[in-house]
Amino acid sequence: MVERVSLYRAPTTAADAGAVAEWLRGRVGAAVEARDRFLAAVRDDDLARDLAGARVQSPYERETGNTMLGVVRYEERALDDPTRAGGVIYDGHAVQRALNARLPEEERSLDHLHVVLLDRVLGTWGGDGRWHKRVNVLGQPALVSVPGLYEAPAKPEAYYREKQSHALLSGDTPPREVLETEVEGEFLVEDDPRTTEALRGYVLQAVHYLETSEAFCDEEGCRLYNAHYQEDLIEAQLRDPEFCPAHAERYG
Template sequence: MDEVRLYGAPTTVADADEIGRWLNDRVDASVQVHDRFLADKDVARDLAQARVLSPYDPETGNTMTGIVRYEERALEDPSRAGGVIYDGYAVQRALYPYTTEADEETVDIVLIDRALGTWGGDGRWHKRVAVLGSPALVSVPGLYEAPAKPEEYYKEKSKYAMAGGIPPREYLETEVDGEFLVEDDPRTTDALKGYALTAYGYATTGEGFCDDERCRLYDAHRQKGVVRAQLREPEFCDDHAAVYGTEEV
């Protein structure tokens, strides 16, 4: 691959420029960072069709006029989007025609401000941080929502919800035992780096996530695992250190 095009999600705290610099030090390609991935408004119907309707129903889609118009407005102003889960593979197919002319020498990695999911063999949808492929999608809200948090977190959140409120991040961080990330967490940028690198590795070698929970290419299913893999030393397992390791931090 000659080039990586990394697209930011400006409505989130994820710093695409910093992720791009980190990638540039570790991959054998030139990394170009763009503010956001702009798709044509025609993709709005595809996004509406990709909406997950029920956690336990594999069928997706609501293409009523009002929903399609909502998606059109969200494409123009991403701050309007939120509160919806989308079939990650359907979104990927919808965005593919808008990638870099399907250039085989370019890897497109899109940081996206929408929650993505994939249908599981257990008969329900599962939120994902990353959907590998072309383009690779890395969901910023997925970083907070997909890996499971400590049980106490959900108990405290339920208490606030019953009172009609949302617990502040500072409260959760101090009152709930365990390591986890929450919305707008200042560690978001660092935590997303490994997912972006995994997307590059998949595009160039076909290799997916690493099985070593100490490696940044590991796909943790619990928040504690995300913190360990993305924010703790060592940065990589031995095999991936030989490929992506660098003395720069």
């Protein structure tokens, strides 16, 4: 049984860990607290090298990692200044193992769940022979990728066409307002004001998994549903009812 949940902030993102923690307190029996950035709290001389070793090199190659000096130096700079991190996918399970090894010894038991909001993109290797971006990686600690919220579930095809067209003309990514105006359908984009609301269900999934061993819910409108498309994410995390009947009995 989870008795305590520590939720760690990702200060470079639009995610409000305090608000997520407050929402979670009303739905689980555990004590919930918001803490500062996990990577800063556990950083040691080897963390940058471990992150470099977790880098995905190719979408279609299982082997990961590049621990050349320049890459390790990049990871050190990104730890110093998180706003400099980006454009990299990390093996979510490798990052999870590295962070698990750095949990304080007195806080490693499974009755104290650590949920780390990250400003890094995480992926897991799929049975189809390629890496897939993920919003969360369940376990101890549970990892929740804030940029994964925008990037992992697929957007409408028109979004990618508009983004490519704009990049060809101007050389950069179109602002959110342009995409929302030009592309039909609902989706989340970077720094979306709905980020905190949408993350609540993904953090709850971490608690639910540790308590029940159930990874996700099969009901598409439930906050515990693992959405593969943005429209399904919107339905599960931003629409009422919050839960399917079975999970409403537990968390509603």
